[in-house]
Amino acid sequence: MSAIRLLVLCAVRQHGRAHGYQIRNDLEYWGAHEWSSAKPGSVYHALKQMAKQGLLVAHETGPSTVGGPPRTQYEITGRGDAEYFALLRAALTAYDQKPDVLTAALGGIVDLTRSEAVALLRERVAGLAAWRDEVTRHYVPEDGPGSIGHIGEIMNLWVHSADAGAEWTRGLIDRIEGGAYTFAGEGEPFVGVLAEGEENPYATGVPDPGDDA
Numbered sequence: 001m002s003a004i005r006l007l008v009l010c011a012v013r014q015h016g017r018a019h020g021y022q023i024r025n026d027l028e029y030w031g032a033h034e035w036s037s038a039k040p041g042s043v044y045h046a047l048k049q050m051a052k053q054g055l056l057v058a059h060e061t062g063p064s065t066v067g068g069p070p071r072t073q074y075e076i077t078g079r080g081d082a083e084y085f086a087l088l089r090a091a092l093t094a095y096d097q098k099p100d101v102l103t104a105a106l107g108g109i110v111d112l113t114r115s116e117a118v119a120l121l122r123e124r125v126a127g128l129a130a131w132r133d134e135v136t137r138h139y140v141p142e143d144g145p146g147s148i149g150h151i152g153e154i155m156n157l158w159v160h161s162a163d164a165g166a167e168w169t170r171g172l173i174d175r176i177e178g179g180a181y182t183f184a185g186e187g188e189p190f191v192g193v194l195a196e197g198e199e200n201p202y203a204t205g206v207p208d209p210g211d212d213a
Helices: 003-015 020-029 040-052 078-093 099-111 114-135 152-177
Strands: 056-063 070-076
Touching (some): 003 020, 003 040, 003 070, 003 099, 020 040, 020 070, 070 078, 078 099, 078 114
Antiparallel strands (some): 056 070
8 A cells, every 4th residue: 555645635634625736735734744655746637537537527727825826626436536545445454564554544534433443443453463463483583583593583583573562552542442542523623734825944945837727
């Protein structure tokens, strides 16, 4: 799974309706250009592709409120909403997702109900446990990685990754069950996107041809 689709759908969904530069700006605000493939070109490409696929609808609009040429605004469709939640659920449950995909999913986790978020994270813990069990069928951590040559370092890394991933996930479950954060249906959601014209202190300032689209 690519993090870019999940990130873009999440940002468009939070805005309700936004043009491409706003989405790019939001992703830079989240630091996604540092920890994912969400570079300007890929953001604009994802918006256009998902509009072609019926996940977003493109609206031709007049000039923005801060001036400049007319821009295309994007709005999520019913299919796009379904795709967003499918990606979100898959990213939270799979133990073998890339870090940028899991990070993107954490940005949208509060779009779920609290109970579903906990259930999905418990699935992730179970997946990590099953992966660890599979690894330790061939490698005994207590014997040390050198017991099977340098290849043992690979399995040692996998075991440590499974243990660390499970510990972190259980901690997150505990915080959520303890009442942390505002989940779907619980009240006013956290707003993580910038209003049009609002200054982004983390903007890269690097221009891209898609900025004016």
